[in-house]
Amino acid sequence: MRRPIRIPELGGARAVILHRPHPTVQALLRQLTAIGLEVVQCWPELGADAMGADYVFFDADMGHDGMFPWPAGQPPMPMIALIGSEAPGRIEWSLRAGSHAQLLKPVGDNGAYSALLIARDAFDAQKALSAEIADLKRRLEGRQTVVRAVTLLAARGKTEEQAYAQLRQMAMAWRISFEDAAARIVASRDGTPAGQEGSLDG
């Protein structure tokens, strides 16, 4: 399911253009200023202050991993590739660098606004997906613990179904996730978690 696009607040947002001085930089600077962003140009690499930028435009033609002050491919903000040479190796590199949108050089009178919106949307979508995947992974890893916890509870004379329901009840009472509750039960070995003796029994 696709979430609705959010039009980002661009007034006063900070953009960094990582590109050598060039008419393309001038044209992009004009577009971004007209849109209402504050723009800084730098070359040959991003300074630490780029960490505070809201958007990074980078040269895909002369680019290399060392240009960015973050681990390769993990930018903390949306990135837009400025592509001149459409050579497959360069496209591959700019994708690996983590670009969320692109603008073809020479940059002229337009394109920056849609690149900003598309990059922001792709960045947000990626972040949301990563968070969701991390959560699912954690829950998947907890599956074995859940089975053990249910077995432990069932060993005290309950059916599997009753044990499962009890575990769910405990998680709700403790206000933690189902998987975390299972981990607590397993940690207390005999199925009665430390400090909770009998509190939810019966």
Next chain:
Amino acid sequence: MTKRRIEIGLLYSRSGSYSLISEACRSGALAAIAELNADPGIDLSFVAVERDPEGNVDLYGPLCDEILSETSARHVIGCVTSWSRKEVIPTLERHGGTLWYAVPYEGFEASDHVVYTHACPNQHLLPLLDWVIPTHGGKAYLTGSNYIWGWEMNRLARERIVRAGGTILGERYLPIGSRDVGRMIEEIRYARPDFILNSLIGPSSYEFLAAYRELGRQDDHFAPSRCPVLSCNMTECELPAIGMAAEGMVAAGPYFRGIEGWPGKGRFGSSHEAAAYVAVRELARLLSHRPGAEAMSLSQLLAEAGTDGGIIDPETHHTVLPAIIARVEGGAFRLVHRRDGVAGDPYLTRSAQSPVPPQLRVVSS
């Protein structure tokens, strides 16, 4: 004083579905040209090079190209629809030409090759919504012609109305030129909104207003005093085509006949006429007493002229305008509300936005 003869392009459709607006713009531009040519104190005269796309969007690009390549004109006054404006921008870029655009539009553009002398949404739509929601309520029905003006106006309206606590009861579009308004009227009859935002253009709009007047006769709820039709593109130049059906309609714009303020002196038939007049006057100001300036690009012209006395924001190429809200009464617009000195903010990133109180609730339930 010897006058330099400078050719300038006029690119207006003299036939087709929005010709009343084209004609208004054209007469504003021609009036300014005549005035300048008769002025002995100014060292230039303009020669109009005219091309007529006849309302056919595919003719704008080629005809603009013809003006810029077959004549010495670098500046073109023209275009009415956003669609046609988007069509000529690549041509302007290729030739280093400039379009002076004198019609309200939906914003989200700031071309290096265009000067926007009429209003964008923070100068028409947003002040209009700020007025209508506390006055009539927050239940809206949105209509528009099926192209970017209607789509983008309604997107923005939806965003603002919902944020202000209102609701959108319906949204419907018609192809440009279509008179098929029956379904819209039926939907409105059942939805019973507090107001209707009308971003239809030309005959669709005229037909809609006539049908809505009829609906108002059958049902009190749809009297204009209770549930008005709002417009950001309606001016005096179209009133003759609408007649009595325009009564009670509320429009936003920088100028209405008889309301003083902008553009300084002069009486104009409509804001379209005024904005085209202003465009030609500002172009003359930039070129006068600067031999050779007629060959410069807009960015060069603005950079060298500085901002003293000019009206064009060097970053966005928009201008400062009053935001006037007026209602048609007895065949003419009467002032309802005004906000002066509103700078064009095409991306809605510069100004403090929307003073509509957030706790606002629809009155009826």
